[in-house]
Amino acid sequence: MPGKGINNSKSPAIAVPEQPDLESLIAALEELGASKKKKTISAATPPVTEVEDREINRRQWYHVTQTNDRGIALTAARRIPAGTLILFEPALLRIPLSAENDGTAIDSKVNALSKPERKKFMQLFNPKPGGNNNDSASKASGIYNSNCYNINAFDDEGGSCVGLLSARINHSCLPNIVFSYVPAAQANALRRGMMQFHAIKNISKGKELVSNYEKSIFVGRKTRIERLRRHYGFDCSCLLLKEGLIYTPLANCYKSLAKWSSRMGQNARPWLEKEHEVVIRCFGRDSPRAQLLAAQLSQKGG
Numbered sequence: 001m002p003g004k005g006i007n008n009s010k011s012p013a014i015a016v017p018e019q020p021d022l023e024s025l026i027a028a029l030e031e032l033g034a035s036k037k038k039k040t041i042s043a044a045t046p047p048v049t050e051v052e053d054r055e056i057n058r059r060q061w062y063h064v065t066q067t068n069d070r071g072i073a074l075t076a077a078r079r080i081p082a083g084t085l086i087l088f089e090p091a092l093l094r095i096p097l098s099a100e101n102d103g104t105a106i107d108s109k110v111n112a113l114s115k116p117e118r119k120k121f122m123q124l125f126n127p128k129p130g131g132n133n134n135d136s137a138s139k140a141s142g143i144y145n146s147n148c149y150n151i152n153a154f155d156d157e158g159g160s161c162v163g164l165l166s167a168r169i170n171h172s173c174l175p176n177i178v179f180s181y182v183p184a185a186q187a188n189a190l191r192r193g194m195m196q197f198h199a200i201k202n203i204s205k206g207k208e209l210v211s212n213y214e215k216s217i218f219v220g221r222k223t224r225i226e227r228l229r230r231h232y233g234f235d236c237s238c239l240l241l242k243e244g245l246i247y248t249p250l251a252n253c254y255k256s257l258a259k260w261s262s263r264m265g266q267n268a269r270p271w272l273e274k275e276h277e278v279v280i281r282c283f284g285r286d287s288p289r290a291q292l293l294a295a296q297l298s299q300k301g302g
Helices: 022-034 050-058 105-112 115-124 135-146 221-232 249-262 271-285 288-300
Strands: 040-041 061-067 072-076 085-090 093-095 161-163 179-180 195-199
Touching: 050 179, 072 105, 105 115, 105 135, 115 135, 249 271, 271 288
Parallel strands: none
Antiparallel strands: 040 061, 061 072, 085 195, 093 161, 179 195
16 A cells, blocks of 8 residues: 655745545546547636636646556646645545455445446556456455555544545655645545645656655665565556666765766866766755855866
8 A cells, every 4th residue: 555744844835726526537537538649637626716717727736647658647737846735635435444455345435436436446557457356346455455545644543545536646666746634524524534645846847746655665676666566566667766876876976986087187077067966856956065066067167
């Protein structure tokens, strides 16, 4: 199951989108699934007035997109500042911790959904569509367990939940959004808990919105690959799991190459530029190391 805080220090104001209408989302996803061509659908929110409609359009942070190799995904409709509340939706299903491995209990919850909701749930990704999943309970359980989010950290009763849009968010070991959950008792007058996703870094327009399914962040590469393959049926190809150096070790490697190039009387600038690029990506342009490298590059000119 995906196990996904926002820093409370001073930060830009969080932009809150309007509440999406569940039936509209179901219709939009239905239309998307029927098309073989790549297309995008903006987050659906029913307009009330022309002024409110214009305001809503300015707050559409994502598109639902059909990809060639990752199924349906969510992509940034515009540049999204870190800390932005990008998506929030009522949980379609919530299963208590005690029943997460009970296929019959999950199937009962699925059958209690409205017909359109149940139809869309059964169309969600299932890593093991054959075999025992031919019976209703096994299929519902397979779909639920491969699309749910762990809510133990947000709800005293624990367990997990699934959302129709949330299930379309793909995995990366290097996520740009993070999941949180508001229990039903705190979610205004709604009877369902609210699933929320915030940006944890600045996200460029067109970038895919990805969260981390693997809650054990300290496991090694081999174990992570095996868990994702076993539980979700895919091989993650994110940068973190690729062979080679990334982030600080990569920046330090470029630093060493610049150092030795300088000692050999060669041009060290290309390596300093590479180091600067990685440091900005890791720590930001205002970090001390990035500023020091910028000063060095300025002195070298060229």
